[in-house]
Amino acid sequence: MTEQSAESARNVRLRLVDWRFLLTSPHPRRVLCRASGLLADALREIAGNVVADAGTDTCDLAVAVAPDGATLRALRDALVPGGVCYTEWPSGAGTRDVESALRDAGFEFIICYRRWPRFASLPSYWIPVDAPGAEAFVRGRSRLRGGRVRRLAAELAGRGRAALRGHLRGSICAIATAEPGSAPGPLQWPRAEWLDGIPTGRPERLSLLLATGGPRTVSKVVLLAFAEPESLPVAAIKASRVPEAADGVRREADVLARIGSRGLAGVPRLLSRYECDGTPIIVETALAGRPLEGLINGDNFAVWSERATDWLAALAAGSQVLPAAEWLEALVEPMLARFEQDFGEVVDRVLLREGAAIVRRIGDLPAVPEQRDFGPWNVLVGTENALAVLDWESGEADGLPALDLLYFLAYASFGVDGARTRDQRVASFHRSLDTESRTGAVRRRSLERYAAALGLSPATLGPLRALVWLVHAHSDARHAAADAGGRPSAEALRRSLFLALWTAEVKDLLRSPGPP
DSSP states (O other): OOHHHHHHHHHHHHHGGGGGGGOOOOSSSSSEEEEEHHHHHHHHHSSSSSESSSEEEEEEEEEESSSOOOHHHHHHHEEEEEEEEEEOOOOOHHHHHHHHHHHHHOOOOOEEEEEEEETTTSEEEETTOOOOOHHHHHHHHHHHOOOOOOTTTOOOTTTGGGGSSSSOOOOOOEEEEEEEESSSSSSSSSTTGGGGGGTTSOSSSSEEEEEEOSSSSOOEEEEEETTOOOSOEEEEEEEEGGGGGHHHHHHHHHHHHGGGGOTTTTSOEEEEEEEEEEEEEEEEEOOOOOEETTTTTTTTTTHHHHHHHHHHHHHHHTOOOEEEHHHHHIIIHHHHHHHHHHHHTTHHHHHHHHHHHHHOOOOOOEEEEEOOOOOOOEEEEEEGEEEOOOOTTTOOOEEOTHHHHHHHHHHHHHHHHHHOOOHHHHHHHHHSSSSTTTHHHHHHHHHHHHHHHHTGGGGHHHHHHHHHHHHHHHHHHHHHHHTTTTOOHHHHTTHHHHHHHHHHHHHHHHHSSSSO
């Protein structure tokens, strides 16, 4: 078994049941399962109890694949009042045939979804049938360059591309209840007053597109709400797929609540937050635009970097300055201790000591909102080239200046250089440290522009340059541990991209301790 197999296998299982976030609760207590294989395994992982047979009114969820009439009637009988049935149907099945079979079995409220891409082993989207706005959104996403899979990029199989010329024809899944009225799920959660917070007002007809596709179990599940037939979402509903990701969703809500008062354009507005059987769920305004990752290149790198610099400077405007001693106690020392714990067995001990000395020279700095994943994939370009920023689950309402900008410039340079592998990115980063190179000159000007906007001395940037990669290295350590199912190997730790970037940054600072 490979180091990555345990995490990868679990992610596959959980993605097969991401449709549970369309239900009233993503954690059913008792499930009647008339399915086998991975789907049954996944249900056993997320449900309290899974049975193959059940008495009348004993289950809150019933699941089957390609059911016949007798199976559907058994599913219907097993459900408690308010219970939900989930079924998957062969790719040749038609929506009307599915609805008819479910009604014949006694189900009264039925909503069908298409899994997309049709020929992919795992779905990236669950598209509601007869929802032209949601369908148009998926079709438009598939045409975009760039963007990460975990940030809603469509995973298109070769044969599936032809379907985009017409309607999206993924296999059908159906959610049904035995009671007439509203659908189960997010629209019926106790605090659905978020509908009144949508900027355009409460829509007459709302559809929910489930977007999944994260490469790890900790990747969020996102539901996009559409005021049909409009193809731009009006709200985004985010939930943690696993308990390990719950703190990130809660953190995003906390950060958005804190920085919302700044009124900065391009930041989602928190509409609602609540817990559903231990799963944190947040609702925020949806942001429109194209991912900058697919737009940035060598010709426009300087222009987009300047705009990103100005956006971050505007976000930091008016922030309170905190003394160096407070930063040392609250952030620097804990970060150094965590880095040594994660990478102590593989890091150069002399370099660690010298790098720590640089970071400890941190000065009095403003406490600015920090997004902490400010890569080009999370930056959207809207009308008139206005920027908007997604995904604040790693954010800090009172973070350090320049860290987001340093992170952005590194990843933007990777894109300009076409650096995809770990070794290519390390080489690209070394080039960006040369202030005479194409990417290095842009990095230098951007940092100088940012420092001037915040009234920072260029000398204050040295400790921040060494600190930024300490912050992000911990994510590499966590991922390596998840892949290994425990303590990662020394070789896996040595392959950490952020460890390599920290090493290059510290060595550059030791050679050239002056301004960047």
